[in-house]
Amino acid sequence: MSIIEMSKTVTLNEASAVAETSTIGAATMDSTATTVTFKEKKGGVVIADGKTSGIKIVSRDNMITDAGGTVALTLTEKTTGIHLEDNVISMTGNETEAVVITDETNLQHQEAGINKKAISTNLNLGISNELDSPQEIVFIDSSVGGYEELANGVLPGRKVVILDSSLDGFGQIVRVLEEHPQVLSIHIVSHGTPGSLFLGNSEFNLNSIDSSNTQTLELKALSVKNILLYGCYLAAGPCGREFIEKVHQLTGANIAASARLTGGKFLGGDWELEFVRGELEVVLPFTKEIQRTWGYVLSAFEDRPAVYQIREGVLKELNPLTREFIDIGDTGIASINAAGLNRADNYMYAMERVTGTSHRLVRIDSTGTVEYVTSSGGTSSNSADAFTLTTANSSKPAAGDVDDKGYLWVVFKSEDEDSINSSVYRIKLTDPSHVSTGEINTIWTNVDWHEIAEDVAYVNADGKDYLFGVNSVGRIFEIDISAAAVDQDVNTITQLVPDMSSSVNIRDANGNSTTNRLIGDFISFDPITGVERSNFEAAWTGSEGGLYVSKNGQAYNMANFSPDEQPDRAAEELVSNTDGQNIRETDGVSTSDLSSVFHIPLIDLNGTETGDKNLDDVDYDAGTFTEGDPAVDIVETTTGTVPNPENPSNPVFNNGLIIKDYINISDPDNITTATNNNNSGVVSAGDRLATATVTLTNAYDGDELLVSSATVADGASTTVGSITIARAGTGNTAGTNNIALTLTPTTGTTASVDDFNAAIKAIQFKNTSEAPNNTNRTIQFVLTDADGNTSDEIFGPDSGGRKHTTTVAVQAVNDAPVLDLDGNNSSTATGSDYKTTFTEGGGAVAIGDSDVSITDADDINIESATITLGSRPDGDTVESLLVNGTLPGTISAGAYDSSTGVITLTGSATLSQYQAAIAQIQ
Incomplete structure (x- = not known):
């Protein structure tokens, strides 16, 4: 050869x-x-x-x-x-x-x-x-797992365009369409969350599109008729629907979008575009085979505050209202650890331990599905394609997080239990083969092996970048990583020196430091290596710069964990749950650039718990208010277990309205003696709210928000317990704008969540009109705590202004018209009756006075009237009813029925016309 x-x-x-x-x-x-x-x-x-x-x-x-x-x-x-x-x-x-x-x-x-x-x-x-000259183009973002396979599965007759995930995706789409102005339909395949689609290195969401957005206008100018958007949950929820509506309005195109998990059916996904605006018949551009076999879904993590945990490969999310972790999905890889959430693309990245010295880089989506990250930053389902780190010593990836520059930092703990053989790596996620990826020279002289934290969180403190955690002896572990510049060769980075604080004590419920030391639980004793204790396996943070760690289900807020040795550093018990942790197989992940869920005032209007403990199920359906009925509650006020009609084997437990606010940084009312120097917050000063607003956003005539069953007039106020509830003045009236109630402490600047809870439960909806509008009413709630954090922050910056919402259906009742035969009672009859006298041999007499009146709260027309001559003592043949003259409008009279004494008027006519017609009956 x-x-x-x-x-x-x-x-x-x-x-x-x-x-x-x-x-x-x-x-x-x-x-x-x-x-x-x-x-x-x-x-x-x-x-x-x-x-x-x-x-x-x-x-x-x-x-x-x-x-x-x-x-x-x-x-x-x-x-x-x-x-x-x-x-x-x-x-x-x-x-x-x-x-x-x-x-x-x-x-x-x-x-x-x-x-x-x-x-x-x-x-x-x-x-x-x-x-x-294609009529259809399928755009596929290269960040999508298996995008090559998906491109191969496009049906004939469609052009396929792969979007470079490192560039502006929207701009790429516009440029391609400019080259193909004849295109009528485009399909866009990328990762999505409610109201947001990831396109290249940017997001297409409510914040990025408006009437002045150049790219949106360009898309409209290109005259694309149909836009089909494939991205998990893109059209789900209020913000998802609002996003699709806005795209439809601004582009003029027919829009179809996913509202559920999109992709591989065996992963729980589907290929249906459930939400459609405009006249569009959805025809998928993919073969049946690729729809059946494609092993991916299009789901990035939502852009909202969250606390995640990976335990033995199972991805979980903390529901801070119930304090329990909810299983999201099993990655299938128990050895995954050192994870962090990359806010550039909203995916988690972590290390999979293959052997003691071989570790693969993986990417995890919001369903727990794992893909391997290649050396070029792409993804693959084949582990052989994975970027792999080789450590000099047998190690386990113990701790990690992603910084704000797109690097995953990993602390490897040596398996020989010698700190000097441990290591610190950083990995450039968009290009793991870059020179900025690799081991960084680290000096371990200040900590021994047991004092290396099992998880760290990236925190910017005092203008520097740090990795913070808590080790098994309960001390604050830190690594200053500020010396590592973007794209700097790892071999030239100034050596890192991990350090730790002295011991930390736990504060009591009043914020006072105690002698109760924070420390891991005893596991075993070895005469050579010493005592082994359980570690703080998960670490989280938020934009406020807090540090939160967990040990076997008990989470702590670390106060005063500043890089400078703070004399009043302390730990505060935060939340506890039944979800334990595994040594070096549990990891905490959080949204570091958004307020922590522990700092945001939280509210669940329905207070229900089912087996799935749905995090998004926080709104309330108040049911139907029926005209004339008593007022309805606008939040859940009952507690106890009730049947679940959708799943009888899984009953619903009602907690009633739930409000939580775990941490406040400020303490304006001196509720606690604790002080903090680094914005880490004080747990014992939590549960403090400054204000709440309850707004009926689409009020109609007759609508009222009652407080303790009474109306609050414009500009007036009332009190419930220690809370003052005031109604704004002019402009907040039914039928004009809205009805807004503001809740504030009667004394001081803050009050407890229990005080606010009781006050909100006292508010009800009612309509006093005889003809209420049948439109569903929307009532929105916003809580503000002592630090100025608001409850709607929990939905994230791209929610489109979503707020906690109660919906009230309004049902009008068809009230009967009211007839008065003698409006001024001149006939001496009382009420609505009329009195007259017929004289034998005389002429016929009218059955009503000239001022007959008809009122109808529901309508301006009458369809018919029946007049009955009830008492006929002289016999049917000599007593009768007749019409005097021509009836007005379209009203006609039937023949008088002598057997029943009835004459009937028919024909739709106004109230005044029927008034005149009845006055003509004799």
Whole structure:
């Protein structure tokens, strides 16, 4: 066998699609070979794919956008007995194609191909597909796991465009559509959360689109008729629906979007676009096979405050209202640890321990699904593709977090229980092979092996970057990582020196420090290594800079954990739950740039608990207020177990209205003696609220928010316990704007959550109108604590202004019209009756006075009237009713029925016309 090697450099520029042509003879190409060829299709680039036996093809037409450059391409030919055409499908010009959007920063020398992120699609024989003027384009973000496989599963007749996840995705879409103005429908596949779609390195959400947004206007100008959005939960909830409505309004296009988990069916996903605005019949662009077999879902973590925990590979989230961890999904890898949430893309990154010295980088989505991160920053379902760290000593990834610069920091604890053999690594998540990834020189002289924390949280304190945790002896562990600059070679970073504080005591309920020392639970004693204690396996933080750690289900707030030795550092018991922890197999993860759930005032309007303990189930359905009935409660006021009609085996437990506020930084009413110097908060000063607002946002005539069953007039106030409830003045009246009640402490500046709870429960809704509008009423609640944190922060910055909401359905009752035969009672009759006298031999007399009146609270028209001559002592033939003259409008009278004494008026007419008609009856 002979091997012939040749290489050539091809210049790619704006002026030419491709510079020259190579010819392959009767040979096969190895998995790294690349060549440039026309094969009767201008601009074709053939790239060998190491994962398959065939050669795949990427169109050159759109490979380079507004950029030039030089790429070195290497061709390796091996002489074999197999003819090339047995392995390569000829290009016919009718293939389904994939396009890579890139720029000059990606045009660099690579022997294995055009671009590390270059995407190719398998060619299918027999496809008839005109791609020069496509009517549909499928955009797939390269951050999506298995995007190559998904691109291969696009049906014929659709152009496929792969979005570079490191660039502005929306801009890429607009540029492609400018090149294809004839396109009518676009499909966008990327990760989503309610009201937010991740596109490249940016988000497409309520905050990024408005009537002045240039890209949104460009999209509208391109006259795309149909936009189909595939992203988990994108259209779910109020903010999801508002987002889709806004896209529909601003673009004028028909919109369809996912409201549930999108993707692989065996992962719980589906391919339905449940929410549609406009006239659109959804036709999926993917084959049935790829819908069935694609092993991914499109779910990033929501952009909202959260506390997560990974225990033995199971992803959980803390429900701070019930204090219990909710299982989200099993990663299937028990050895995952040292995790952190990357706020740049809202995915968790962690290390999987393969052997003592081999550790893979993984990415975890919001369902607990794991993908392996490649050395180029992409993802793969194949563990062989994973970026792998090799530690010098046998170690376990014990602690980790992601900083605000996109680096995962990992503390590896040596398995020989010698701190000097432990190590600290940082990994650039967008490009793990970068020189800024690797082990950083670390000096362990200040801590021994047992004093290395089992988890750390990234915190910016005193203008520096730190990793903070608590070790098994209950001391605050810290590493100053400020010396590590972005993209700096790890070999040039100033050495790190882990350190720890002296012992920490636990405060009592009044905020006073005690002699009760914070320390791990005793596990065992070894005469050589000493006492082994349980560790604080999970560490969390928030934008307020707090540090929260957990040991076997008991969470603590670490007060005064500043890098400077604080004499009044202390631990405060925060929340406890039944979810234990496993040594070096439990990890805490949090949203470090958003307020912690422990600092936000929390409210659950319905107070219900079911088996799933749904975190999002915090709104309240007040049911129906029926006209004329008593007022209805606007929050849950009852407690106890009630049947669950949707799941009889899982009854609902009502706690009633729940309000929590764990930590306040400020203490304006001197509730506690504790003080803090680093904004870490005081637990014993928690449960303090400053204000609450209850707003009926769409009030109609007759609507009222009653307090203790009484109306509060505009500008007036009343009290419930120690809370004053005031109604705003002019402009907050039913039928004009809204009705807003503001709750404040009667004395002082704060009051307990119990005080506010009782006051809110005293508020009810009622409508006093005889003809209430049937529109559902919306009542919104906002709590503000002593630090100015508000309850709506729990929904995150991209929620579209979502607030805790109660919905009241209003049902009008069809009131009967009221007839008065003698309006001024001039006939001496009382009430609504009329009195007159018929004289024998005289003329007929009217049955009503000239001032007959009809009122109807529900309508302005009457459809019919029945008049009955009830008492006829002289017989049916001599006593009767008749109509005097022509009836007004469309009213007509039936013939008098002498057997029943009835005459009937019919025909829809106004109240006044029927008044006149009745006055004509004699």
